[in-house]
Amino acid sequence: MEYSHSDAELIHQPIGYWSWAAHKAVVTRARAALAEIGTTQPQWWVLGQVARADGDGTRDEVSRILRGYLDTGPEAMEEEIDSTIAHGWITQAPGGLLSLTEEGRAFYGKAAAVQAELQAERHAGISDEEYLTTLKVLQRFIHNTGGSAWHH
Numbered sequence: 001m002e003y004s005h006s007d008a009e010l011i012h013q014p015i016g017y018w019s020w021a022a023h024k025a026v027v028t029r030a031r032a033a034l035a036e037i038g039t040t041q042p043q044w045w046v047l048g049q050v051a052r053a054d055g056d057g058t059r060d061e062v063s064r065i066l067r068g069y070l071d072t073g074p075e076a077m078e079e080e081i082d083s084t085i086a087h088g089w090i091t092q093a094p095g096g097l098l099s100l101t102e103e104g105r106a107f108y109g110k111a112a113a114v115q116a117e118l119q120a121e122r123h124a125g126i127s128d129e130e131y132l133t134t135l136k137v138l139q140r141f142i143h144n145t146g147g148s149a150w151h152h
Contacts (some may be wrong), residue, residue, distance in 0.1 A: 015141055029118065033114050033117075034111065036110060039107070042076075043089075044111050047089060051100055051105075057098055058095065058096040062098060063077045064093075069121075081098075084104075086108075087104075088101055088103050089103050098136060
């Protein structure tokens with residue numbers, strides 16, 4: 001791969017720009033791939049949380065966990081949960097317990113395969129060591145600037 005600048009020039013480039021550009025590229029690619037199979041990234045998050053909870057997760061728990069993933073209010077995640085229910089991928093029992101339907105299980109498998117392909121694409125030519133270093137450096141930038149980040 002050819003880089004846009006020499007090392008001497010890159011060292012003076014703004015992390016804010018490059019982290020934003022990376023975020024935009026990764027999210028745009030993921031959302032486009034998920035749209036091709038008929039879902040959104042937030043709906044994928046909901047499916048993933050419900051699949052991992054294996055019938056033990058409530059709507060309130062899933063919404064609370066995922067709320068921080070969106071830069072909008074809590075109602076946006078509630079709408080995404082409603083959408084996954086409307087698609088027939090999950091059901092909500094009395095008390096708010098969410099479960100994957102058979103259709104949801106099949107669709108989750110399809111979406112998980114897309115996510116695995118995207119992960120392989122993103123990580124091409126990047127060692128696990130480089131990836132780990134990148135995440136640790138980004139976490140230090142967040143800490144050093146008084147920010148906070150959390151990922152489940």
